[in-house]
Amino acid sequence: MARRLNVLVTDDELPALEGLVRMLRQDSRIAKIYTASSGIEAIHALEQHEVDAVFLDIHMPSLSGIDIARMINRFANPPAVVFVTADETKALEAFDLKASDYLLKPVDDARLLESVRRLSHAREDILNTEPMVTVEHLGTSRLIKREDILYAEARGDYIRLHTEDASYLLRVAMAELERQWADGDFIRIHRSYLVSARHIQHMKLSAAKGSVWVDGAELPVSRRSLPIVRDLLNRTRVRSHR
Known part of the structure; x- marks a missing residue:
């Protein structure tokens, strides 16, 4: 059985944060879900917990999702990044930062399921090639x-x-x-x-x-x-x- 994913969900809008968490909890491939309502909270959460993937809103005060993704790319073992945003204009920049996916709000159930499926398969590929x-x-x-x-x-x-x-x-x-x-x-x-x-x-x-x-x-x-x-x-x- 594939190992379930630990994820971090970051959004400064509480309804959007709670909605995405609720959807992810219905997916059996998800284990632990951590949350953050700002970029600074997201960085602190990444320091405290080991996560496999981060669901990032782009437009947040202090640190944007793009800023956080740049920091994540400097990690020794970076988690996968999935942007979740209403902004259609940042997709090219997101994928330049090696984002795994780019989901537009409001997030569709089927689209989220497909994103989690990709994350799960990518994680298994990494584990199977681990030295x-x-x-x-x-x-x-x-x-x-x-x-x-x-x-x-x-x-x-x-x-x-x-x-x-x-x-x-x-x-x-x-x-x-x-x-x-x-x-x-x-x-x-x-x-x-x-x-x-x-x-x-x-x-x-x-x-x-x-x-x-x-x-x-x-x-x-x-x-x-x-x-x-x-x-x-x-x-x-x-x-x-x-």
Whole structure:
């Protein structure tokens, strides 16, 4: 059975927001629905929750749907974007931002169903091509998804890979692991730690040292790695538009 989708719905008009939420709740392919009534609330929701798709109104105060889509495109693992708007003039700009769909208000039930079907199929395609990692666990070899790995920790001649549910041993040098996973969202924060940026909950940085928190664990940031972590912080920081 395909994994159900977690979605965020953003609209500054309450009737439109509630109407779209009501329609989505009737679709069995939708799991959790988060809502936001402004662009700023949408960014905060994306920081707090992992979502597969965002349904975005375009014309909102402070941050427009277009602004939010530009920010989403800079995410390491961006959710799909579906614009839901009464404005027919922004379609070309929306698809230039790699939007998955463009729905015109008032949204038709059949059209929304088709959009969710596309999102679901696209999500399955991603999951089916997700890189896998062979690890040792309880004396046997098994495959785990790389996206499930929170961080890697050097332990002598081995690397211990930490997930939410367990940890696994891998016999490889940290430098080699960093090289092989350069196409992912992993960053080297210390000689002993390689961390998935998407799983960093918060960080504390000073001029000479720092820490990041992943799944409740505090991990050190070396002086050498501070510029890399600061760059990550700056790239994901929400800035006001004036």
